[in-house]
Amino acid sequence: MSEKQSPVTVKDVAEKAGVSTATVSRVLNGDLKVRPDTAEKVQKAVSLLGYRMNQVARSLKTRRTHTIGIIAPEFRNDFFMSIVTGIEDTLKQIDFSVILCSSRENLKEEENRLRLLKEKNVDGVIIIPGSNRGEHFQIMEETPIVLVDRLVEGFESDAVLSDNFQGSYEAVKYSLKRGARRIGFIGGDRTLTSAKERFDGYLKALEDFQREAESEIILFGDYHEDSGYHLMKTLMELESPPDHVFISNYFMHLGAARYLLQSEHKGLHILSFDDLPLASFFPYTSIIVAQPMEEIGRQAAELLIQRINGSKAKKMVLRLPTTMRILE
Amino acid sequence: MSEKQSPVTVKDVAEKAGVSTATVSRVLNGDLKVRPDTAEKVQKAVSLLGYRMNQVARSLKTRRTHTIGIIAPEFRNDFFMSIVTGIEDTLKQIDFSVILCSSRENLKEEENRLRLLKEKNVDGVIIIPGSNRGEHFQIMEETPIVLVDRLVEGFESDAVLSDNFQGSYEAVKYSLKRGARRIGFIGGDRTLTSAKERFDGYLKALEDFQREAESEIILFGDYHEDSGYHLMKTLMELESPPDHVFISNYFMHLGAARYLLQSEHKGLHILSFDDLPLASFFPYTSIIVAQPMEEIGRQAAELLIQRINGSKAKKMVLRLPTTMRILE
């Protein structure tokens, strides 16, 4: 077809169609007040020349890039990526694209990525915070931000996350009702809001049943696999281990499973957060609290788009309900 | 600080520093031929004003966006995301960012995303093809493309992938040497080059040991979990099931594991591709062929950058070696 590059511009189209660039632009942007036949002429020229708009030039003028940034602690993580899937799925429908950045759970890195996104003029940002700090989010100035999965201190923001408290509360309550004697707890880093909330739900359920919280069987780590492994080991090596264990997320569950696979643990029951592909196959798993991961992503995307479109409603935190999956 | 937005431009900086915008631009771009003290004046003005370059404007002028596109079949996939991790990791060091798109293993979708990337003027694209077709990659015209993990027909391209043939060949050979009687085969869609190559490696190993390929125990599916489940089931329900089974990728392995967990299969040995977090915990797993996933991503990124920087070397296909992990 074309011999060299494809530097077909509005100008070329305008000439071909015998109109001005202004008119071409109008047609391209679906401006109503263009006579149908002129519009047609333009369309014809467009396809004849194989014209494709240079979005960079457009962005410079309109100050909109139709691009948003996502910052996630890491990519090798089905939980985060399910959220990203929900986001991309929603955004592609309005022709937005997504710049994906990883923060490696590192504050400085998070800030660097934000700065980059700002320079690239993204229209908005969705962040899965890597910590409980959010002061540095301010560098985005007017650019809308939606937080996902976790809240932070030092930055008031729109956010969408699961109802963590309710999720763990119900699971623990259910087990207690079914006759659980002692429910151990394996928690994530309590500075993360989600970890704290899940713990609070656990405590509240115990309280409702007049059970003491036994500090010996309440352990905290960091949401990662190794942490789950070691805490479960600690728990099982106790003189009198609990008959139930609540595990606060998928990766700890995975680590715990790795430990449990090594020996018999008759009568043990695991309750755990996050319904990811393998969770239900891990040994002794009896209840899984499922978060609506893609839905979180979708809602975050929608909220962000509203902000981008100028919504001035006051900041909101959307809590999505979890569902309890019973396996036995 | 600033009262309104932050529309600080080169012009503002130039005024503040008492130089021309050209000089500011030079300083910003590290042009050597600027007198140190002028440079310093500019730097001072920059930080005083909190100036940050508008990359969109810059891109319009330079025709470089410092952004590449990645197209992957899906995001909820540790294998793909490990590759993406490798890519992002390499690219961040030279301040490139990444637009991530999912193709949902759908040709039309893949093409749409490419078109979008083209309009956004990405400097290059890395594609994990969703099929064995590549004609539509041509719409990227001069934009460099690197394929990853799989090759396609209809498009000659740079690519980086594992040595699939060698990987399965060695694993099967090793098992045979160790006394395996009959090795069943669970394969992916053979139109995908990686699936085909893994099968060929298997065949070659059999041949080297003068074993017949028994069609009854050679089954093909589609690289997904369900497929692995069903094919393993078929295999195990045979009158005389094989004592070894080679499984062509992680997700099929996962599905197979789900099936195997349901009953005893004394003396069974699984050889499988892809060393992902859980693979080694699946029942009966004795050999895992590990692909260097992040390394694939890193090399793909480097190759792409070379192309972006104008390398005219002829198209190359990089084959990275796999490693065999023996578990028993």
Next chain:
DNA sequence: CTGTTAGCGCTTTCAC
């Protein structure tokens, strides 16, 4: 070494 100037490709008043 530094400034002047002309755009990059698009949108958008403001006239007509």
Next chain:
DNA sequence: GTGAAAGCGCTAACAG
């Protein structure tokens, strides 16, 4: 309904 013209913020000749 359509065109002329002025930039968006930056870089890159080209002079000096």
